[in-house]
Amino acid sequence: MSELIKNPDKLLKLEDELNKVIGIRREVKESDLENLPYLHACIKETLRLHSPVTLLIPHRATETCQVMNYTIPKDSQILINTYAIQRDPEVWEDPSSFRPERFMNSSMDYQGNDFRYIPFGAGRRICPALSFASKVTRLVLASLVHNFEWSLPEGTKPAELDMEDIFVLVLDKAVPLKVVPKARLQTDEV
Numbered sequence: 562m563s564e565l566i567k568n569p570d571k572l573l574k575l576e577d578e579l580n581k582v583i584g585i586r587r588e589v590k591e592s593d594l595e596n597l598p599y600l601h602a603c604i605k606e607t608l609r610l611h612s613p614v615t616l617l618i619p620h621r622a623t624e625t626c627q628v629m630n631y632t633i634p635k636d637s638q639i640l641i642n643t644y645a646i647q648r649d650p651e652v653w654e655d656p657s658s659f660r661p662e663r664f665m666n667s668s669m670d671y672q673g674n675d676f677r678y679i680p681f682g683a684g685r686r687i688c689p690a691l692s693f694a695s696k697v698t699r700l701v702l703a704s705l706v707h708n709f710e711w712s713l714p715e716g717t718k719p720a721e722l723d724m725e726d727i728f729v730l731v732l733d734k735a736v737p738l739k740v741v742p743k744a745r746l747q748t749d750e751v
């Protein structure tokens with residue numbers, strides 16, 4: 562929500578997709594998700610920039626192994642810095658910008674097959690809730706954007722939003738987002 566409020570053109574694009582696919586007379590359903598590629602791209606881009614588990618869960622090398630030119634001794638503790646990987650300028654164009662479009666018409670997904678993008682980890686210890694989390698985050702974001710118009714409290718400009726992250730157990734927003742909702746659906750369901 563913070564990135565969308567900060568980038569009103571992206572929010573408009575998402576509202577537009579929701580209006581076209583669902584219309585403004587009913588709420589979003591789980592079965593709509595497969596027809597909302599821009600929504601999915603917004604979630605992927607958010608997980609790239611603001612991956613909650615920035616160093617994955619610590620892993621251990623069960624045997625000495627070679628990774629590129631590095632020898633990893635048996636029993637080393639391994640931390641994978643997804644925060645750095647997913648903002649690496651050698652891999653990502655304009656890495657600090659919120660650009661969901663980079664995931665449109667792209668086969669890159671978060672299933673752990675592409676080490677440039679691993680917000681849920683990879684391999685045997687990949688997040689077991691990947692599929693659940695992917696659906697719930699899309700459903701919640703779609704419902705928030707589809708059911709309400711969002712604006713900032715008077716006097717706050719999108720460009721001034723504080724986007725600093727804070728590292729606790731997972732990465733969180735240092736300054737909570739304050740927004741004002743206004744119902745937009747023309748239905749009695751909300």
Ligand code: HEM
Nearest residue numbers: 613614617618619680681682683686687688689690694698
């Ligand atoms: C967007 C939401 C989520 C993200 C980005 C996420 C990400 C991750 C990551 C990066 C790992 C570590 C993988 C690794 O070290 O290779 C992990 C592990 C795990 N996640 Fe998630 N997760 C999310 C939601 C959830 C939810 C909702 C649950 C539970 C209902 C959950 C349960 C777990 C568990 C139990 C593990 C440990 C798996 C193991 O070590 O074998 N996650 N998750």
